[in-house]
Amino acid sequence: MNKFIRFSFILILMVSLFVPSFQVEAKTVRDLKNELQKLLDENNNLNQQIKYTESQINSARSNITRLNSEIEKIQNEYAQTEKEITALNVKISEKDIEAKNLVSFLQMTNSNNFYYEYIAGAESMTDFIYRLTVTDQLLEHNKKVTVEMNDMISQNNLKKQQLTTAEKTSKSKVSELNSNLAVLGSKKSDLYEFNMSVEEEIKESQKILKMYTDAGCKDNDDISTCARLPLDTSFWRPMETGWVSSYYGWRFHPIYKENRFHDGIDLVGNRQIYSVAAGKVAAIGYNHSTMGNYIYIHHLVNNKYYTSVYLHLKSGSINVRVGDVVSKNTVLATMGSTGASTGTHLHLSIATGRRGIDYTTYSTFVSRTVDPKTLINFPSGTGSSNSWLSRTRKY
Ligand SMILES: [Zn+2]
Numbered sequence: 001m002n003k004f005i006r007f008s009f010i011l012i013l014m015v016s017l018f019v020p021s022f023q024v025e026a027k028t029v030r031d032l033k034n035e036l037q038k039l040l041d042e043n044n045n046l047n048q049q050i051k052y053t054e055s056q057i058n059s060a061r062s063n064i065t066r067l068n069s070e071i072e073k074i075q076n077e078y079a080q081t082e083k084e085i086t087a088l089n090v091k092i093s094e095k096d097i098e099a100k101n102l103v104s105f106l107q108m109t110n111s112n113n114f115y116y117e118y119i120a121g122a123e124s125m126t127d128f129i130y131r132l133t134v135t136d137q138l139l140e141h142n143k144k145v146t147v148e149m150n151d152m153i154s155q156n157n158l159k160k161q162q163l164t165t166a167e168k169t170s171k172s173k174v175s176e177l178n179s180n181l182a183v184l185g186s187k188k189s190d191l192y193e194f195n196m197s198v199e200e201e202i203k204e205s206q207k208i209l210k211m212y213t214d215a216g217c218k219d220n221d222d223i224s225t226c227a228r229l230p231l232d233t234s235f236w237r238p239m240e241t242g243w244v245s246s247y248y249g250w251r252f253h254p255i256y257k258e259n260r261f262h263d264g265i266d267l268v269g270n271r272q273i274y275s276v277a278a279g280k281v282a283a284i285g286y287n288h289s290t291m292g293n294y295i296y297i298h299h300l301v302n303n304k305y306y307t308s309v310y311l312h313l314k315s316g317s318i319n320v321r322v323g324d325v326v327s328k329n330t331v332l333a334t335m336g337s338t339g340a341s342t343g344t345h346l347h348l349s350i351a352t353g354r355r356g357i358d359y360t361t362y363s364t365f366v367s368r369t370v371d372p373k374t375l376i377n378f379p380s381g382t383g384s385s386n387s388w389l390s391r392t393r394k395y
Pocket residue numbers: 246262264265266346347348
């Protein structure tokens with residue numbers, strides 16, 4: 001016995017060790033909401049990054065514009081400096097010619113011939129000396145001016161060098177900015193594309209979330225079970241006993257006094273109303289002028305979705321809540337005469353698909369309605385003489 005207990009304990013321990021690895025953590029509606037929020041945050045973050053990249057692109061562009069105008073200025077200055085150098089060179093060559101002339105004059109004055117001629121025909125020695133002195137001074141002056149101008153030329157050449165360096169620097173900055181711009185541009189388009197896919201995910205995520213919340217799933221509900229409908233294979237009549245007072249199809253409406261399409265079947269009899277098939281309560285509401293108190297239920301019968309709706313229910317009699325799983329034996333409410341009704345009866349409509357999940361509008365619901373007679377066995381004819389006496393007996 002002791003051995004058996006020990007063995008059992010070990011067996012339980014072994015099983016319990018293996019079980020957790022098969023358990024998948026339940027995903028709730030709140031998890032879906034959190035995932036959606038993460039996507040929205042990511043979207044927001046990406047939009048900010050795109051904006052920031054755009055501002056970087058704009059600043060790079062304005063820097064390029066500024067540098068290009070600086071380069072233009074440098075080039076103008078360079079051209080100006082070259083002009084100055086040319087002008088200085090012209091002046092230097094002029095001074096050169098002047099100097100040459102003066103030198104040739106001096107050579108002339110220095111020649112014996114000149115002295116001879118001058119002495120021979122000298123009129124004024126003072127004049128001669130004066131000329132000689134002035135020429136000397138002029139030569140000196142020319143030399144000085146030429147040196148100064150050469151100095152200016154070399155200064156200008158230096159300036160040219162500096163301008164060339166500055167231009168080079170600016171141009172390399174521009175090319176650097178241009179390559180930055182290319183990088184930023186591709187970064188922006190990458191961010192944009194990524195954000196597009198995030199936005200697609202957001203749309204998808206919102207659709208899925210809406211599907212679960214429309215199906216009545218609450219924040220803490222496990223999505224693998226909350227939206228699943230119980231399966232069924234047939235529809236039953238919604239009351240234990242009763243009869244048909246008005247069939248599905250075109251008819252003369254008792255209140256509106258005109259031909260109207262009757263999108264369901266009107267039933268009278270036992271007032272306790274059951275669900276026509278297993279399913280889940282999709283919506284409960286009240287509409288004063290038409291439906292009165294009503295209940296929508298989603299079904300999955302023979303692998304096909306349906307929505308049944310029960311109208312004119314007695315006020316305060318509704319026995320279920322949205323999201324409740326119901327069976328054929330669940331009492332939904334009591335028959336009444338709320339909304340557009342001339343007397344106590346149940347209006348039952350059945351449509352294909354799940355209203356609120358597969359489609360939303362009432363007009364779509366109406367267009368999808370089927371004749372309840374094709375799904376539920378009702379005795380033919382109307383009135384109490386054509387009553388059924390149980391929910392399942394075939395007629
Ligand atoms: Zn009706």
